[in-house]
Amino acid sequence: xxxxxxxxxxxxxxxxxxxxxxxxxxHLVNPETRVRVLAxxxxxxxxxxxxxxxxxxxxxxxxxxIIADIANPFFPPLIKAAxxxxxxxxYHVFVADTNEDAAAEEELVHALAKQVDGVxxxxxxxxxSLIEQLSREVPLVVVNRQLAGLPCVLMDVxxxxxxxxxxxxxxxxxxxxxxxGPRGSWTSxxxxxxxxxxxxxxxxxxxVLGPNPPTEHGGxxxxxxxxxxxxxxxxAYNDLMAIGLLEGLDALGVAVPQEVSVVGVDDISLSRLTRxxxxxxxxxxxxxxxxxxxxxxQQDTDLPRTGRxxxxxxxxxVRRTTAQVMLQTELVIRDSTGPGPYAGRERPxxxxxxxxxxxxxxxxxxxxxxxxxxxx
Amino acid sequence: xxxxxxxxxxxxxxxxxxxxxxxxxxHLVNPETRVRVLAxxxxxxxxxxxxxxxxxxxxxxxxxxIIADIANPFFPPLIKAAxxxxxxxxYHVFVADTNEDAAAEEELVHALAKQVDGVxxxxxxxxxSLIEQLSREVPLVVVNRQLAGLPCVLMDVxxxxxxxxxxxxxxxxxxxxxxxGPRGSWTSxxxxxxxxxxxxxxxxxxxVLGPNPPTEHGGxxxxxxxxxxxxxxxxAYNDLMAIGLLEGLDALGVAVPQEVSVVGVDDISLSRLTRxxxxxxxxxxxxxxxxxxxxxxQQDTDLPRTGRxxxxxxxxxVRRTTAQVMLQTELVIRDSTGPGPYAGRERPxxxxxxxxxxxxxxxxxxxxxxxxxxxx
DNA sequence: GATCTCTCTGCAAACCTTTGCAGTGAAGTA
DNA sequence: TACTTCACTGCAAAGGTTTGCAGAGAGATC
Numbered sequence: 001x002x003x004x005x006x007x008x009x010x011x012x013x014x015x016x017x018x019x020x021x022x023x024x025x026x027h028l029v030n031p032e033t034r035v036r037v038l039a040x041x042x043x044x045x046x047x048x049x050x051x052x053x054x055x056x057x058x059x060x061x062x063x064x065x066i067i068a069d070i071a072n073p074f075f076p077p078l079i080k081a082a083x084x085x086x087x088x089x090x091y092h093v094f095v096a097d098t099n100e101d102a103a104a105e106e107e108l109v110h111a112l113a114k115q116v117d118g119v120x121x122x123x124x125x126x127x128x129s130l131i132e133q134l135s136r137e138v139p140l141v142v143v144n145r146q147l148a149g150l151p152c153v154l155m156d157v158x159x160x161x162x163x164x165x166x167x168x169x170x171x172x173x174x175x176x177x178x179x180x181g182p183r184g185s186w187t188s189x190x191x192x193x194x195x196x197x198x199x200x201x202x203x204x205x206x207x208v209l210g211p212n213p214p215t216e217h218g219g220x221x222x223x224x225x226x227x228x229x230x231x232x233x234x235x236a237y238n239d240l241m242a243i244g245l246l247e248g249l250d251a252l253g254v255a256v257p258q259e260v261s262v263v264g265v266d267d268i269s270l271s272r273l274t275r276x277x278x279x280x281x282x283x284x285x286x287x288x289x290x291x292x293x294x295x296x297x298q299q300d301t302d303l304p305r306t307g308r309x310x311x312x313x314x315x316x317x318v319r320r321t322t323a324q325v326m327l328q329t330e331l332v333i334r335d336s337t338g339p340g341p342y343a344g345r346e347r348p349x350x351x352x353x354x355x356x357x358x359x360x361x362x363x364x365x366x367x368x369x370x371x372x373x374x375x376x
Numbered sequence: 377x378x379x380x381x382x383x384x385x386x387x388x389x390x391x392x393x394x395x396x397x398x399x400x401x402x403h404l405v406n407p408e409t410r411v412r413v414l415a416x417x418x419x420x421x422x423x424x425x426x427x428x429x430x431x432x433x434x435x436x437x438x439x440x441x442i443i444a445d446i447a448n449p450f451f452p453p454l455i456k457a458a459x460x461x462x463x464x465x466x467y468h469v470f471v472a473d474t475n476e477d478a479a480a481e482e483e484l485v486h487a488l489a490k491q492v493d494g495v496x497x498x499x500x501x502x503x504x505s506l507i508e509q510l511s512r513e514v515p516l517v518v519v520n521r522q523l524a525g526l527p528c529v530l531m532d533v534x535x536x537x538x539x540x541x542x543x544x545x546x547x548x549x550x551x552x553x554x555x556x557g558p559r560g561s562w563t564s565x566x567x568x569x570x571x572x573x574x575x576x577x578x579x580x581x582x583x584v585l586g587p588n589p590p591t592e593h594g595g596x597x598x599x600x601x602x603x604x605x606x607x608x609x610x611x612a613y614n615d616l617m618a619i620g621l622l623e624g625l626d627a628l629g630v631a632v633p634q635e636v637s638v639v640g641v642d643d644i645s646l647s648r649l650t651r652x653x654x655x656x657x658x659x660x661x662x663x664x665x666x667x668x669x670x671x672x673x674q675q676d677t678d679l680p681r682t683g684r685x686x687x688x689x690x691x692x693x694v695r696r697t698t699a700q701v702m703l704q705t706e707l708v709i710r711d712s713t714g715p716g717p718y719a720g721r722e723r724p725x726x727x728x729x730x731x732x733x734x735x736x737x738x739x740x741x742x743x744x745x746x747x748x749x750x751x752x
Numbered sequence: 753g754a755t756c757t758c759t760c761t762g763c764a765a766a767c768c769t770t771t772g773c774a775g776t777g778a779a780g781t782a
Numbered sequence: 783t784a785c786t787t788c789a790c791t792g793c794a795a796a797g798g799t800t801t802g803c804a805g806a807g808a809g810a811t812c
Contacts, residue, residue, distance in 0.1 A: 004799090028761090029761080055425075070452045070456045071452045094469060112468065269447075392769080394792080400770070
């Protein structure tokens, strides 16, 4: 029933190889023949069988997208952007959800490896060494994790955390809590590192609570701890946790931002919808998705794969493009942060607001596109 | 470089067909041989090439998932459930986003048709006739749209809308607005139909505003209209619009629920996080995703496809399983609905709260699983 | 008119797997 | 012992496409 290249060949009176070339190397076929073939193909509703094509060329024109948790609002914009970018280049996207489980990640990379030209690993939870090992099996681009020798797309959450701490210190907060993210998260480590350094510089004390699951519930569950810690401000690993914390504090009768200021990370769309509206570090997730796909496809064109034109000559593991892209983040100040107990008093060192890129949110206004910086 | 069935055959000293059978028909091969082959395969890291397998069997073990807008929080739980269910049965999932565009839907079905064993069409915007036509090209299961002769997974939003209107009428609202959804949406029509009927029964007047884009902004943009319409309650097409409306009303200084009550549909996770918390009709999205995948795969096993064992004998378009599944919805009462201008006064007919399945939300409590009903 | 060049097209192998059919040898039956 | 049955394995074709190679014909050059 399905119409094949052979049917088109018969209908247009040429050999199948001519039909094939009409699609994959049009410049090699006579314009007249070409239009005739194209017309017949259109008529019959012919679509090349990608499995057969993949079998011989060694490229599937598919990519895999491995996501820690699709239901986490951080990811959908990334997925959407990645899928759109891929489709523009005639690639289709497998999406798989690992439920924040490292073992599932590994299994999925294996399962997908033979079926895709490359895999995007988004916020992986598995170890660096395992990722490196898997990268020998299939081209990989990693989002939100830094690995030497592998193409990575990073968001500068370090800068973001620094801005957030400076913002809080500038408002007169000296006891600040950090709600850590999940174990194995590069982003979490990075935030912790940068926030710690920024706090030291600003003369503030940072209490780390966690690790925690990166969910609303993870934040909610820490509300009691936050109150007990006696801090006046909290930086959360992500917006979901910050929002959960808002819930929890509300339930405990703690006023935000009057008693405790809260800052999130990600700027997911609902951070504008909570009461108070959430101050947060905006991460360019859509740009990350697009960039990651571009890097993967770039790598893919550099490195010919199996097919017989292919290069068994190319040494395994030698990747030409190992660029790491660092995307800028930006602090968006809304209503969940306010003056702290030391507001107005002199603070040791540090300027009023610090040099970070801050932005007072215009309610409902468009998101400012983040610039990006290419390194290495 | 990639290890094929031939390598395994050589290593274990058997013919490739034996290796093949070891994986696809283990009972046909001697246990001793089997363990030996399996060991070699494991050793070499062999994974069957699904493209080659697809070429001959006619089944790809992939399915397509076509989504109106991944960034709409309604969909991620559905995607997540569908992907998980599919993977349980050793299927992988292509996800594609159409940006609410009917033309993109059609194009994607075509593009995916040759590459998948079936497609899940979620909340399609294209016409019924086009869907029917496409279903002749590839097995289809439709979510949130009713089509005779095609397997559909529906959520009983009609019942939900009825419960919502009865709830509002019971609270003493007689002028109610309905924020319609996007053009082409079955759900929107269904809500409108049921809400209209329920309003008539309850002696209330229903003003329809729309169609609108099913987004936060779509709701926000209608706030002014809602105020001008002079209604005391609003039922929105979905939570996103309801939340946008909350925003808009807040900006206009209209108090919710004191001046206007608002009800949404979907019970997305952020509906618990707005202030006031949103009263809404919960739709079982995860169950819908699971069910839809089950129906698709069921259909798939019924209908052998191309391969040479396949049935050119099976008449095109003859589908055995055209079951339609209707999943229950449930009104979840939170804080965005309150007494209306006619509260306490006698109303024409209608009981106090109507017979629908209502539930007062326990804050933060677990979602109640919805039962389901199989029809046809 | 012969030779060369160039453009276009056809031929056939190859990609990796599945599967109907046939063959082998051992065990069971008469 | 001769025959059947059975479990297992090998053979080879098939699936739809790409692509190196070679051939055909037309036009250009001498």
